[in-house]
Amino acid sequence: MASRSGHVDGAHVTVMLVVAIAAKVFVAFPRFLTLAAGSAGWLALAAGALIALAALALGLAAMGRFRGESMVPVCIRLAGPVLGRLLTLPVWLGFLFVTALTARQFAESFSTALLPRTPVPVISATIVVLAGLSAAAGLETLVRATMLFSLVLAFFLVALLAGTLPLADLTNLWPLLGPGLGPVALEGWKASGFYGEFFLLFLIVDAFRRRSELWRTGALAIGVGWLILSAISVLTVAVFSVPGAERLSFPIFMLARSLNIGEFVERVEALFVFLWMLTAVLKLGATLFAAVIMLAQYAGLAHFRPLVPGTGLLVYLLAAVPRSGGEAATLDFRGLREWGWTVVVGVPLVMYLLGLRRRGKEQTG
Amino acid sequence: MDLKRWVTLVICAMVALGQPGCWDLEEINNLALVLALGLDAGEGEEMEVSFQLSIPRNLAGGGGPPGGGAGQGGSASPAQQTLLISMGAPNVSRALERLGLVLSRRPTLVQNEVLVVGEELARRGLARHLGGLQRLPEFRGNVPLLVTKGRAASLLQIRPQLEPRPSKYLEDLLRQGHHAGLSPLVRMSDFLSTMEVSAVHAVTPLVDKAGESQARIVGAAAFHGGSLVGELDVEETRWWLMLAGQWRQGTLTVDDPRDPKYPLTLMLSAAHPRVRVRRREGEPVRIEVSIFLRAEVQEAEAPRQDPLGPGDLEALARGVEEMLNRRMAALVRRTQQELAADIFGFGRRVRMTFTVRPAWEAFDWDLEYPRAEIVVRNRIAMKWVGLTYGPPVPD
Numbered sequence: 175m176a177s178r179s180g181h182v183d184g185a186h187v188t189v190m191l192v193v194a195i196a197a198k199v200f201v202a203f204p205r206f207l208t209l210a211a212g213s214a215g216w217l218a219l220a221a222g223a224l225i226a227l228a229a230l231a232l233g234l235a236a237m238g239r240f241r242g243e244s245m246v247p248v249c250i251r252l253a254g255p256v257l258g259r260l261l262t263l264p265v266w267l268g269f270l271f272v273t274a275l276t277a278r279q280f281a282e283s284f285s286t287a288l289l290p291r292t293p294v295p296v297i298s299a300t301i302v303v304l305a306g307l308s309a310a311a312g313l314e315t316l317v318r319a320t321m322l323f324s325l326v327l328a329f330f331l332v333a334l335l336a337g338t339l340p341l342a343d344l345t346n347l348w349p350l351l352g353p354g355l356g357p358v359a360l361e362g363w364k365a366s367g368f369y370g371e372f373f374l375l376f377l378i379v380d381a382f383r384r385r386s387e388l389w390r391t392g393a394l395a396i397g398v399g400w401l402i403l404s405a406i407s408v409l410t411v412a413v414f415s416v417p418g419a420e421r422l423s424f425p426i427f428m429l430a431r432s433l434n435i436g437e438f439v440e441r442v443e444a445l446f447v448f449l450w451m452l453t454a455v456l457k458l459g460a461t462l463f464a465a466v467i468m469l470a471q472y473a474g475l476a477h478f479r480p481l482v483p484g485t486g487l488l489v490y491l492l493a494a495v496p497r498s499g500g501e502a503a504t505l506d507f508r509g510l511r512e513w514g515w516t517v518v519v520g521v522p523l524v525m526y527l528l529g530l531r532r533r534g535k536e537q538t539g
Numbered sequence: 540m541d542l543k544r545w546v547t548l549v550i551c552a553m554v555a556l557g558q559p560g561c562w563d564l565e566e567i568n569n570l571a572l573v574l575a576l577g578l579d580a581g582e583g584e585e586m587e588v589s590f591q592l593s594i595p596r597n598l599a600g601g602g603g604p605p606g607g608g609a610g611q612g613g614s615a616s617p618a619q620q621t622l623l624i625s626m627g628a629p630n631v632s633r634a635l636e637r638l639g640l641v642l643s644r645r646p647t648l649v650q651n652e653v654l655v656v657g658e659e660l661a662r663r664g665l666a667r668h669l670g671g672l673q674r675l676p677e678f679r680g681n682v683p684l685l686v687t688k689g690r691a692a693s694l695l696q697i698r699p700q701l702e703p704r705p706s707k708y709l710e711d712l713l714r715q716g717h718h719a720g721l722s723p724l725v726r727m728s729d730f731l732s733t734m735e736v737s738a739v740h741a742v743t744p745l746v747d748k749a750g751e752s753q754a755r756i757v758g759a760a761a762f763h764g765g766s767l768v769g770e771l772d773v774e775e776t777r778w779w780l781m782l783a784g785q786w787r788q789g790t791l792t793v794d795d796p797r798d799p800k801y802p803l804t805l806m807l808s809a810a811h812p813r814v815r816v817r818r819r820e821g822e823p824v825r826i827e828v829s830i831f832l833r834a835e836v837q838e839a840e841a842p843r844q845d846p847l848g849p850g851d852l853e854a855l856a857r858g859v860e861e862m863l864n865r866r867m868a869a870l871v872r873r874t875q876q877e878l879a880a881d882i883f884g885f886g887r888r889v890r891m892t893f894t895v896r897p898a899w900e901a902f903d904w905d906l907e908y909p910r911a912e913i914v915v916r917n918r919i920a921m922k923w924v925g926l927t928y929g930p931p932v933p934d
Contacts, residue, residue, distance in 0.1 A: 287676055289563045290563065290676065292562040292563055293562070296562075300554055304554065307547065307551075345738075345888070345890065345891060346736070346887075348887075348890050348891045348893070349891075349893040349896050350894060351894045351895045351896075352895070352896055353895065354896075354897065355895075413732070414728070415732045415733075416896075417735040417736070418731065428680070431680060431681065432680060
C-alpha cells in the first residue's frame, strides 16, 4: 500500500477523514445529538450520512471533467474568479470555525476533567501549535501520522466499547423513532453537516493517483465515521439513558470513567487522555490543513506553508471568542452544524448545476 | 541545523516542558484522601456531610490495630487508620471547602470507595444532592451507593475486624452480598440513570449497623422519583434480584416441598427473566414474566429411605416453583399497591411497544403500573442432586 512520492494512498486518506469526522464524539456531540433526536440519534446520523454521500457524489461528478484539479480552481473555472471563490468561501469558513471551536472544546474538556488549574488559553495554544505543526508537515506526513496513530485510537475505542457494554441497557434506545419520524428526518437532514469534513477530499484530488479512489475514499470515510459516531452515541444513551445523555458535557469521558473491570482495572480514564490529545491534534491538523490549502488556492500560491502560522493564530483567536466552553459547544453544534447542511448539500449541488450549464453551453457552442 | 528545525525543536521543547502540569502539579503528601462519603439530613435544607479520611501513616502499617476514628473537628489517635469528620453544609462542595479550614491537606474525593446515604435524607430525596455530586470532576460515578437505616455518620464509625478500613469493608460487603444473591449492587451513576427514566424506579442496598464492628445487609431501599418510598427485606430483595434479572448465583433455603418440616437449600443460578407485554387500548397492560433458574440441591435434611430419583427432583422443582411464584407475586402486588413504583423495570419492556417518545410519555407508566396485570412464572431445571443422593438414615 505504499505511495509514490507526491501521492497519498486512498486508504490513508480514508483514515484521516474518519478521524476528522469522528473526533466530535470526544466533545459534546452525543449530548447535542440526543437533545435533537433523543434515542433515535443514530437514525438521524444514518440519514445524514446518506445525504452526505449524495453530496459527495454530486461534488465528484462536478469535478470529474477537470482532472487533477481541486475544488477551488474548479469552482473558479465554473463560476468565474469572484463567484467561484465566493462559492467555496463557506467551506473555508466552515473549516476555520470548526478548527477554532473544536480546539476550544478540547481545551475546555482537558481543563474541566484533568487540568483544572492550567489556564484554558495555555491548553488551547498547545493544541493549536501542535495542529499547526501537523498541518505544516504536509498532507503526506499528516495522513501517515494519522494512519500510524489510528491503530492506537482504534484499540482504545474498541476497549471503551467492550468495557462499557456490560453497563449498557439497550432498551433505553426505545421508542426507536425517538421524537417521531418527522423530527428525526429533519434532524437527519441537518445531521449531514456532521460529515462536512469530507470536503477535504475535494481539496486534495491532485494527491490521488487514481481518480476512482476518490469516491471509495470519501464513501468509506463517511460510512466508518457514521459507524463510530453512532456507536458512541448509542452507547451513551444505553448507559446513561436519554435524559442522562442530554446532561453530559463530555460523554466519552464519563464512559471512560465508568470503566471498571472487577476490582482489578479501575480508574483507567487516565489512559484515555492520550487518545483524547491524539485525536484533537490529528483532527485539528487535518481541518487546519484544509483551511490553509484553500487559502493558498484562493491566492494561487504554490506553497501553503507560509500561511500556516497566520491561519493558526486566527484559529487561536477565534477559539478565544466564546465566553465559555458551553458557548463554544453550542456555537459548534447548534450554530455551525445546524446550518452546516446548507454548505454540505448546497456547494456540491451548485457546482454540479454549474457543470451542467457549462456542458450545455459547450454543446450549444 | 537549519532555522526551521531549530524553531520546531524549540516549540516541541516548550510544549513538552510547559504542558505536563506546572499549574496542576500536586504532591500526594498534600492530599487528604476521602475514602467514604456519608450524607445525612441536616437542619432545614442543609445536609450533614461526613468524610472518612485516611491517615496514610497508619494505613501503611506503621500504626496499631485497624479501626475507625470518629469525631467532630478531626481528632484521631495515631493508632487509627481513618478519621471521620462531619459537618453541616448545603452541598458537598461547601462541605469540602469547610473541611479545608481544618485540614492541613487538600481534601480530595478521587479515592472515594463508597457513598453512604442516611435514611432520612433518602426519604427527603436524593436527586438534587447526587445530581450535584455527579458534576464534581474528582467524584467517580461508579462508587457503590447504599442507604443505611439511621445515619450515615453512625455507620461510618464501625471498626471492622476483617478489613483495614470501614470504606473497604462496606464496599466488599456490598460486592459479596451481590455475588451471594442477597443484595443489589448499585453504582451512583446507575442510580441517577434509573432515577431519570420513567420506565423503572431505583433500588439501592439497605444496610444497618450491627454493633461496633459490623454492618448488616437488611434488604433493599425502593425509590420513587429519587425519594425513598419503602423497604424490601432480605427475602423480598432476593425475589427482586430474580425479577429484575440481577440474580447471578446464590443459595435459597425453603421448606422442603416433600416434607415442610425440614429445610431444603438449593443453589440457584442465572435467572433470565423473559418479559412479555400485551398492551391494548383501554385495558390494563398485561405482563408475563418467565424466570428460568438452574438449581442444584445443596442441603436436604428430609429423611428418606430412597435416594432422590429423577421423579423426585421434578416434584421438588415444581414445589419450589410454586412457592417462588407465590412469593414473587406477593412482592409485585406490594410494589403496585403500597409503593406504586415499578422497581423491576417492566416498564422498559412496555416502552418497547411504543414507536415514538411523545406517545410513551403520554401513556404515563407511573399511573398504569399499579393497574397492570402481572403474572410471574418460574421454571426450575434441577441440574443435580448435589454431592449425595440423600441424607444418612440412622439404623
